[in-house]
Amino acid sequence: xxxxxxxxxxxxxxxxxxxxxxxxxxxxxxxxxxxxxxxxxxxxxxxxxxxxxxxxxxxxxxxxxxxxxxxxxxxxxxxxxxxxxxxxxxxxxxxxxxxxxxxxxxxxxxxxxxxxxxxxxxxxxxxxxxxxxxxxxxxxxxxxxxxxxxxxxxxxxxxxxxxxxxxxxxxxxxxxxxxxxxxxxxxxxxxxxxxxxxxxxxxxxxxxxxxxxxxxxxxxxxxxxxxxxxxxxxxxxxxxxxxxxxxxxxxxxxxxxxxxxxxxxxxxxxxxxxxxxxxxxxxxxxxxxxxxxxxxxxxxxxxxxxxxxxxxxxxxxxxxxxxxxxxxxxxxxxxxxxxx
Amino acid sequence: xxxxxxxxxxxxxxxxxxxxxxxxxxxxxxxxxxxxxxxxxxxxxxxxxxxxxxxxxxxxxxxxxxxxxxxxxxxxxxxxxxxxxxxxxxxxxxxxxxxxxxxxxxxxxxxxxxxxxxxxxxxxxxxxxxxxxxxxxxxxxxxxxxxxxxxxxxxxxxxxxxxxxxxxxxxxxxxxxxxxxxxxxxxxxxxxxxxxxxxxxxxxxxxxxxxxxxxxxxxxxxxxxxxxxxxxxxxxxxxxxxxxxxxxxxxxxxxxxxxxxxxxxxxxxxxxxxxxxxxxxxxxxxxxxxxxxxxxxxxxxxxxxxxxxxxxxxxxxxxxxxxxxxxxx
Amino acid sequence: xxxxxxxxxxxxxxxxxxxxxxxxxxxxxxxxxxxxxxxxxxxxxxxxxxxxxxxxxxxxxxxxxxxxxxxxxxxxxxxxxxxxxxxxxxxxxxxxxxxxxxxxxxxxxxxxxxxxxxxxxxxxxxxxxxxxxxxxxxxxxxxxxxxxxxxxxxxxxxxxxxxxxxxxxxxxxxxxxxxxxxxxxxxxxxxxxxxxxxxxxxxxxxxxxxxxxxxxxxxxxxxxxxxxxxxxxxxxxxxxxxxxxxxxxxxxxxxxxxxxxxxxxxxxxxxxxxxxxxxxxxxxxxxxxxxxxxxxxxxxxxxxxxxxxxxxx
Numbered sequence: 001x002x003x004x005x006x007x008x009x010x011x012x013x014x015x016x017x018x019x020x021x022x023x024x025x026x027x028x029x030x031x032x033x034x035x036x037x038x039x040x041x042x043x044x045x046x047x048x049x050x051x052x053x054x055x056x057x058x059x060x061x062x063x064x065x066x067x068x069x070x071x072x073x074x075x076x077x078x079x080x081x082x083x084x085x086x087x088x089x090x091x092x093x094x095x096x097x098x099x100x101x102x103x104x105x106x107x108x109x110x111x112x113x114x115x116x117x118x119x120x121x122x123x124x125x126x127x128x129x130x131x132x133x134x135x136x137x138x139x140x141x142x143x144x145x146x147x148x149x150x151x152x153x154x155x156x157x158x159x160x161x162x163x164x165x166x167x168x169x170x171x172x173x174x175x176x177x178x179x180x181x182x183x184x185x186x187x188x189x190x191x192x193x194x195x196x197x198x199x200x201x202x203x204x205x206x207x208x209x210x211x212x213x214x215x216x217x218x219x220x221x222x223x224x225x226x227x228x229x230x231x232x233x234x235x236x237x238x239x240x241x242x243x244x245x246x247x248x249x250x251x252x253x254x255x256x257x258x259x260x261x262x263x264x265x266x267x268x269x270x271x272x273x274x275x276x277x278x279x280x281x282x283x284x285x286x287x288x289x290x291x292x293x294x295x296x297x298x299x300x301x302x303x304x305x306x307x308x309x310x311x312x313x314x315x316x317x318x319x320x321x322x323x324x325x326x327x328x329x330x331x332x333x334x335x336x337x338x339x340x
Numbered sequence: 341x342x343x344x345x346x347x348x349x350x351x352x353x354x355x356x357x358x359x360x361x362x363x364x365x366x367x368x369x370x371x372x373x374x375x376x377x378x379x380x381x382x383x384x385x386x387x388x389x390x391x392x393x394x395x396x397x398x399x400x401x402x403x404x405x406x407x408x409x410x411x412x413x414x415x416x417x418x419x420x421x422x423x424x425x426x427x428x429x430x431x432x433x434x435x436x437x438x439x440x441x442x443x444x445x446x447x448x449x450x451x452x453x454x455x456x457x458x459x460x461x462x463x464x465x466x467x468x469x470x471x472x473x474x475x476x477x478x479x480x481x482x483x484x485x486x487x488x489x490x491x492x493x494x495x496x497x498x499x500x501x502x503x504x505x506x507x508x509x510x511x512x513x514x515x516x517x518x519x520x521x522x523x524x525x526x527x528x529x530x531x532x533x534x535x536x537x538x539x540x541x542x543x544x545x546x547x548x549x550x551x552x553x554x555x556x557x558x559x560x561x562x563x564x565x566x567x568x569x570x571x572x573x574x575x576x577x578x579x580x581x582x583x584x585x586x587x588x589x590x591x592x593x594x595x596x597x598x599x600x601x602x603x604x605x606x607x608x609x610x611x612x613x614x615x616x617x618x619x620x621x622x623x624x625x626x627x628x629x630x631x632x633x634x635x636x637x638x639x640x641x642x643x644x645x646x647x648x649x650x651x652x653x654x655x656x657x658x659x660x661x662x663x664x665x666x667x668x669x
Numbered sequence: 670x671x672x673x674x675x676x677x678x679x680x681x682x683x684x685x686x687x688x689x690x691x692x693x694x695x696x697x698x699x700x701x702x703x704x705x706x707x708x709x710x711x712x713x714x715x716x717x718x719x720x721x722x723x724x725x726x727x728x729x730x731x732x733x734x735x736x737x738x739x740x741x742x743x744x745x746x747x748x749x750x751x752x753x754x755x756x757x758x759x760x761x762x763x764x765x766x767x768x769x770x771x772x773x774x775x776x777x778x779x780x781x782x783x784x785x786x787x788x789x790x791x792x793x794x795x796x797x798x799x800x801x802x803x804x805x806x807x808x809x810x811x812x813x814x815x816x817x818x819x820x821x822x823x824x825x826x827x828x829x830x831x832x833x834x835x836x837x838x839x840x841x842x843x844x845x846x847x848x849x850x851x852x853x854x855x856x857x858x859x860x861x862x863x864x865x866x867x868x869x870x871x872x873x874x875x876x877x878x879x880x881x882x883x884x885x886x887x888x889x890x891x892x893x894x895x896x897x898x899x900x901x902x903x904x905x906x907x908x909x910x911x912x913x914x915x916x917x918x919x920x921x922x923x924x925x926x927x928x929x930x931x932x933x934x935x936x937x938x939x940x941x942x943x944x945x946x947x948x949x950x951x952x953x954x955x956x957x958x959x960x961x962x963x964x965x966x967x968x969x970x971x972x973x974x975x976x977x978x979x980x981x982x
Binding site: 065172175176178179180181183184185187188189191192264268270271274275276277278288291292294295298299303308312316319320323324327 | 682683685687688691692695696743809810812813814815816817818821824825828923924927938939941943945947950952953954957958961965
Binding site for chain 3: 380396398400401402421423427428429430431432435436439440444445446447448449458459461462492494508511
């Protein structure tokens, strides 16, 4: 590999590595914060939460591995770690998990390789497709949140803190946006912008910000008149400083819970969009696409169940972990209200 | 001696917290005589509210439990009863009013509805309950009972709400009224009215009153007997006059001294140094020892027993030594 | 109370105007008429003449201001014009599809909420027991499965294994209710999990309130505490969050209607998505919003009925 290629590969891998690095740094730093130490302790005690975190870390690990890619030589396509480890030769058509021959053909053919989860209609390894699906799910969730969260937080903070005209404008805006049923707005946006990952993420982001904004506004209102804000202002802190340094950290638990639930909701949503034909498009490996294409497979003879089963299984595992984690987070933050 | 209507013996109650087991009530005993008022006095966190909740068995779920002891209501141990058996006593011969009348009343039902519910919970027809509710509202000094009957809690002032609470408590002519900080959330002028009302009704019905409070002024005004609590224990117990004029336990003395009075104008307020120990790790020995002026090593060795002196009981091994040093001053 | 309601009703008007504006921006401003024409014409490389003809036929060549006025007018008068693809008048198709959608919507909504609430009450009453934990656990798992999977599974299970058919289809009137059984069942299994957990939280929140302690101190029975005191207070957040259910009606029903062949508005929309019929999608977005806003209004009215504290403002 030439130096130029090495540099190119390093450059391509910088984003995922730096994102992962930032996340780890945030977690490490916050461990020392007294506010978070309490929450971590409570979380640590819940076995379910630990299980969920473990599973999600595995998912995150897969996604991370699938983001690191490099080219062996100039002419090759960059391949990710997952590609290199799990890609299998294409078969002719369906085959059962751990099968030895194709299924559904007049004369079954011997398989070229071992397929733990079987193969789909074009002979692609299902396990590989499932792994690729993680990255798509995370990308959708992550990018959509990247759109929704900044909008929601800035608008919500401003509305709650400054009140008056700004509050009215923000409330009007989210009432209008929120009045359009999510699915319709997403469908409309995707139709207009064309299929693809970016339009889906943009569309989902634009519909999801409303709920979070309402929440942020409500919480900001609660905190705005608290003592610590008043004392900060008496000490001469600027509005910006108060918002970012004082109020925002108090909102983080609520935001984190909402983001977790958003992630899981969006992953489920994607399947519906795929069903309706406004999903990410068949170029991307996504669980929604796998489930959608499995619509007719069950009724074949013999029935092809593995495509549907393993993609929904992976989806179930991820969504379930997210929901359980959100529950545990909520309990970690609220139990003071219960036992005192 | 007349049988006390309420006799609490060595009550122990604990709370399960993330930090461990908190023994909120750790061996509390007192008696309550018919027609008399006993005050349970102490700072926040000393366990006095927990005592009250333990008696009616309405400890916070799911964390609170009564561990041992006896609560004898006219000779019957309440702690032996099942939930339904206990329910027969609550609101009938054993009534309780709480500190925050705003949150203690259901916001979506009218006052009349809630007072009538107190009546109807122990039998009777709906119309009887309604009539009785109006009577009760009038009895507690609400001027327009018909109107208030149809109003919601948020439409009333704090004083009115507390009167409504009292009306609910009196519905079935209780033998014992437990009042948990009934005036803490009210204005001073209203406080006086409510206390006078309780006093009046007590005289009329011969009710025994257990008054939980941290306000020594209220104690002085209302109580016949007082039990001073600190860190889950009763540290001094006796008639109000005796305790106030001649406090024997160091905590009681410090408490009374820390009250701002006319005489101390211009001087620094007396303060009790130190903090109350956390309920999950009570120290061995006297729990006040860390803040006590008269501490000696023996105090921290083991928990002092209650010693009877002059009309009172005092939980302090140095009670005589302290009295002597007083005499020589 | 009347004043509160009047204010609420008046507030919907600027909202609807805002929505119309938003839809206009969305549908007319993002792309030029030429791009729209290109999308709609099936030929690989439409000639400029073909493009111009399509644009003219569908009225996209008029100046934006005129389009806007027309758009607002059609929103107000519910005259959505013709579909981009077929020659149907959109309003006629809407009228035809309204009742089946309403039927399905009411049934799924009603049953899902009822089942959710009933299970939540059971779980809250038996709080801490195995029943409670099991209910919550099952609820989480059920709601983590996408509705599409349920629908495919139902098709397999009932169609292939039990050979129970027909699965899809519709007939108006009480006879046709048998077609509703499967979609409603799917809706309940996939949707009630969310509500059970939500309502249980509301119920338990109320149970830890002071007024419950007061009621118990009065000697009120546990059943009365739960069903009278707790339930009435819990109804407030229940009703408020019921609003959130309305969009999911639209969503779930898109899948259900399309899959079970119910000729309602959802099905119509799904078809329009498939053929990229913007005019229909536009109309449906507006309609969906209208229904949602109406639902919000109803919710606010119910809220004022249930919570006396609101009535004074």
